[in-house]
Amino acid sequence: MKKQTAMTRDYVATARTLNEALPYLQRYDDAIVVIKLGGHAMGSDEGMASFARDVMLMRTVGVNPVVVHGGGPMINDLLARLGVVSDFVNGQRVTDAATVEVVEMVLSGRVNKRIVQAINSAGGKAVGLSGKDADLIVCDQADPELGFVGRPTDINLNLLQQLFQAEMIPVIAPIGTGRNGETFNINGDIAAGAVAAALKADRLLLLTDVSGVKNAAGDVVTELSAAEVEEMTRAGIIAGGMIPKTQTALDAVRAGVRACSIVDGRVANAVLLELFTDHGAGSIIRA
Ligand SMILES: Nc1ncnc2c1ncn2[C@@H]1O[C@H](COP(=O)(O)OP(=O)(O)O)[C@@H](O)[C@H]1O
Ligand SMILES: CC(=O)N[C@@H](CCC(=O)OP(=O)(O)O)C(=O)O
Numbered sequence: 001m002k003k004q005t006a007m008t009r010d011y012v013a014t015a016r017t018l019n020e021a022l023p024y025l026q027r028y029d030d031a032i033v034v035i036k037l038g039g040h041a042m043g044s045d046e047g048m049a050s051f052a053r054d055v056m057l058m059r060t061v062g063v064n065p066v067v068v069h070g071g072g073p074m075i076n077d078l079l080a081r082l083g084v085v086s087d088f089v090n091g092q093r094v095t096d097a098a099t100v101e102v103v104e105m106v107l108s109g110r111v112n113k114r115i116v117q118a119i120n121s122a123g124g125k126a127v128g129l130s131g132k133d134a135d136l137i138v139c140d141q142a143d144p145e146l147g148f149v150g151r152p153t154d155i156n157l158n159l160l161q162q163l164f165q166a167e168m169i170p171v172i173a174p175i176g177t178g179r180n181g182e183t184f185n186i187n188g189d190i191a192a193g194a195v196a197a198a199l200k201a202d203r204l205l206l207l208t209d210v211s212g213v214k215n216a217a218g219d220v221v222t223e224l225s226a227a228e229v230e231e232m233t234r235a236g237i238i239a240g241g242m243i244p245k246t247q248t249a250l251d252a253v254r255a256g257v258r259a260c261s262i263v264d265g266r267v268a269n270a271v272l273l274e275l276f277t278d279h280g281a282g283s284i285i286r287a
Contacts, residue, residue, distance in 0.1 A: 004148055016279070024276040029062045031202035032164075034257075035273065036192035037115065039070040039242075040209035041265025051207075052118035054271040055169060063275075064164040067119075067126075067171045069186030071111035072241075091243045092142070092149055095185040100148040104130070105187045107173040115171050125168045130175040131185070134159045137191060139176030139184040149192055150176035150184025152166050152194035160199060193248035196254035204252050205274060206245050207265025212282035213238065213246060224285050226250050246285075253287040260285045 035055070042048060058065045067248050072093070079086060079102055087094040095103060108130040119126035131137025133151075136159055139150025163170050174191035176184035186194075189206055196204040212220035213229075216237050221228070229246045232238045249260035263270050263282030274280045 020278060021276040025061050025166065028198040028275060029231060032064045032066065032070060032199050033058065033203045033205065033270060034066045034192055034199065034201045035205045036188055036207060037067060037069045037265060038208045039073040039189060041207045041240070043266060047266065048114065048118045049122070050268055051242040051271070052122040055119055055268055056122040056124045057272065059167065059169060066160065066195060067169065067170055067193035068174060068188060069111060069115055070174065071107050074111055075106045078102055078106055089146060091181065091241045092146055092187050093185060095147045095149050097148065100183050100185050104175050104183055108175055112171060112173045119171065126171050127163060127168050128171050130173040131186065131191065132175060132177045135177055136172065137176045137186065138192065139178055139186065148182060148184055150186045151190060152176060152186060155198035157196055157198055187244045189244045189248040191201055193252045196252050196257045200256040202258050203275065204249070204257050204260040205261045205271060206244065206249065206260065207270060208262060209264065209266060211264045213242060213262055221283055224283050254283055258287055
């Protein structure tokens with residue numbers, strides 16, 4: 001009897017959640033949502049499977065999801081085994097010719113295929129790509145000091161639109177192609193921002209390993225203005241890997257993306273909570 005009561009309570013809660021989700025489901029019907037999955041947010045196989053189900057659910061309710069991933073920790077692991085140490089400047093890896101080979105191998109290889117496989121196991125049709133496929137992400141060199149680090153200049157929108165029409169889910173490794181045949185390493189956040197901006201996406205979600213952008217007291221700032229981001233960066237409160245994230249968020253909303261959220265990807269169903277409930281967490285930067 002007691003068990004039945006608990007079960008009934010569960011059903012009531014589920015029904016309430018579905019009811020709460022309705023306006024969000026309507027708002028996001030046929031929307032484009034770009035999700036950046038950071039290397040630190042790609043933990044356990046269960047976490048990956050849960051992320052894949054969330055992406056699949058988005059597709060099922062009519063959203064066009066695009067996944068762009070990182071994999072910094074996985075690159076570090078292989079470089080360490082090869083005895084190579086990288087320097088980072090403002091959250092970006094200084095990338096020489098030998099390093100870019102390792103970066104491409106790790107990102108376009110194991111990391112990309114792990115995500116593709118997880119989404120397909122959840123019933124989706126994910127297609128793994130790097131920026132080299134059909135010239136998806138063409139880059140210039142970002143800064144000579146960073147070596148083979150790319151700044152995206154052109155995105156092949158036609159390819160992405162064809163995949164949306166076929167209800168396929170693009171999973172993109174942040175590797176760019178140069179005009180002279182170079183291979184470029186692109187920071188995952190910057191690649192996701194460039195794709196979101198080109199698509200004028202409804203939402204850009206940056207999934208990471210912290211609960212949002214924190215202020216000097218260590219509290220998450222739920223809504224951030226451009227001026228606050230600039231000030232917190234100048235003061236060194238936004239540092240390291242959070243610099244490309246917040247700059248990407250600003251660039252994306254300036255380029256026509258409706259909103260960008262920085263959320264904790266380790267939280268179960270982080271993507272669904274952010275898109276389809278009143279309980280979105282993390283930090284949001286709006287246009
Ligand atoms: N103000 C800040 N608020 C939150 N995190 C910050 C802040 N400044 C720097 N960080 C750091 O940024 C990291 C996220 O960037 P990064 O390690 O590149 O993540 P990912 O691999 O998910 O892209 C956090 O783990 C944190 O250490
Ligand atoms: C230029 C640059 O820094 N590229 C990144 C690409 C991977 C990435 O962005 O990974 P996360 O999202 O897990 O940090 C790198 O080499 O680490």
